[in-house]
Amino acid sequence: MPDHIVEEVSELRRLIGFHNHQYHTLDDPKIPDVDFDSLLTRLELLEKEWALSTESSSSRDVGGPVSEKFSQIVHLLPMLSLDKIFHFDDFFSFEEGVKNRLLENCPSVYSCEPKIDGIAISLLYRNGDLVRAATRGNGVVGEDVTHNILTINSIPKKLKDFDKSAVLEVRGEIYLGKSDFALLNARKLANFQKTFVNPRNTAAGAIRQLDPGLTREIPLQFFCYGIGHTENISFTDSLTDVFTQLSEYGLPVNERQQICTGARQVIKYCEKLQRDRDSLDYEIDGVVLKLDDLALQNRLGVRAKSPRWAVAYKFPAEEKETTVLGVDFQVGRTGAITPVARLQPIFVGGATISNTTLHNMAEITRLGLCVGDKVLVRRAGDVIPKIVSVIEPARPELRKIISIPSSCPVCGADLQRSGEIMYRCSAGYLCKAQLKESIRHFSSRNALNVDGLGDKLISQLIDAGLVGDPADLFELDQSELIKLERMGEKSARNILLAIDKSRNTTLSRFLFALGIREVGETTAVSLANNFQNLDDLVGASRESLEEIEDVGPVVAANIVSFFSDLNNLKMVRKLEQLGVSVEHTNTPSRIKNSAFAGKVFVVTGSLMTMKREELKRKVLGLGAKFSGSVSKSTDYLVAGDGSGSKLAKAENLGVKVINEQKFIELISMSKSGES
Ligand SMILES: [Zn+2]
Known part of the structure; x- marks a missing residue:
């Protein structure tokens, strides 16, 4: 297999893993959904073409884990997602599908409502009392956030005129109003604090706080969009009636919810809402269209992940013009160089944007982009924007060609071409950017889990020359640490304790921490299950590695190449000498x-x-x-x-x-x- 394919697959898997984590676990997506889909499509194509598919490949990962911070709640009925359509033509196909399935020409009456760009939540009421609130999570299991939801004023803690024996699960969307968002940020600015990025992330962050006091500081609001599990309560025959009933209970229902009959009315509704979008005090990204008749909904039923009786129409992404002021080059953990465009700040898709990634040099060539050019920037939902095209090149005397620097912008070492589109800094740990990212990875929660070792401190340690590779963390001492700016004796002691605690770890965490390209947590567990100790793994051949579940040719090659590098071997030995000990037992007693x-x-x-x-x-x-x-x-x-x-x-x-x-x-x- 050609090197550039190995390289590209490796990079794609890394990117997809990264974006999955950003989206599902951190509530902080970095690219539009369409871009994520194209990464996925490309990876699937290559995996198929080169027979690379392994079970652990990120092309199969969907959804994200539920955070361990909260106790888990198994939803009484799964919280499904909605199929999305992007063109009105697709609505006709949707409607045709519905009619074919029902085998009759039923009246197409739809309940239409704005698709709020917020956080889906399930609220459980017993005897009219709010007893439990859970996030959507992966749809089956969500996070228990009751303590935070109780602080939200627009969510009733007690329903009006509610039957004593009844149980009702209400579902809806929690959001932060645009004006409240602006007010919060104005206050932050006045206090010289970092501002929030956008309303949705702010709301998501507020709901997932451990301290309800912090949630209370954000004036969250709520609209319900439907019901889930019910006991001893029945609703009449249409969704509109359900909304009326919910409203009578005191639950907020969106004032734009409306009945539309036939595709023409539905399309008119969508167009009107899109025109009014900016004048609403909440962010929306489309329209939710549901069959209004509950009996028909029941007959249509649900697929594995989405109901057959509803669909979400997504507004086209917002596009704005701006100018590219310059291009910076960032250096990643493995030395990969990524060009990032600096932009004349613009407000697009609900946020002010001043820079955006250009991914690689091939993208710059594809766009024909030069510094000074006027470009079209597209931003869908709350993700970072993308330069779609150059709309007006700068005047020749002002136009500056973008070329890859001849040396690393951080450390000055030579750049090496790696595959067709990638460039890497060759300096390894000698490059401060790579060293910083490596230590961050090494000490991260799922690796050696060094509590309290944040970005700022890592930079300080590197700048002071106290760490030159991850192993150096274990040689730090109190007298060195307290010399750092704003480091008290107590903090220094805590950091040293945390580092000391991380000395005893498992083989899988240790392998993950080493940062071997493509060896994620799952692969690390597989490797640990197959090798009793590190020495066996260090000496393993490509062939024997490929026999392991989760390990394909690319990963096997990466592992062999990692352990053939003398510097890496030295670091592993150094870690062992400094008392990092790896537990090998495969069968914990609890099992x-x-x-x-x-x-x-x-x-x-x-x-x-x-x-x-x-x-x-x-x-x-x-x-x-x-x-x-x-x-x-x-x-x-x-x-x-x-x-x-x-x-x-x-x-x-x-x-x-x-x-x-x-x-x-x-x-x-x-x-x-x-x-
Ligand atoms: Zn460098």
């Missing part, structure tokens, strides 16, 4: 005592929240066994969507059949019983 030890699980059908491989790992993690086929010795069949012959066989044999949600509950039960 032997698990209630599921020895039980046999089989899975069938497609799962909503996890890959089969992940389910398998979870099963093995319980100390249970995993089998490919149903037999008399099977204890549990986990049945997903579209289960077929295995399900029938299990039912015949009297094997216990559970759905995915039940499986997740079992796992969380077994975890809570751990201690």
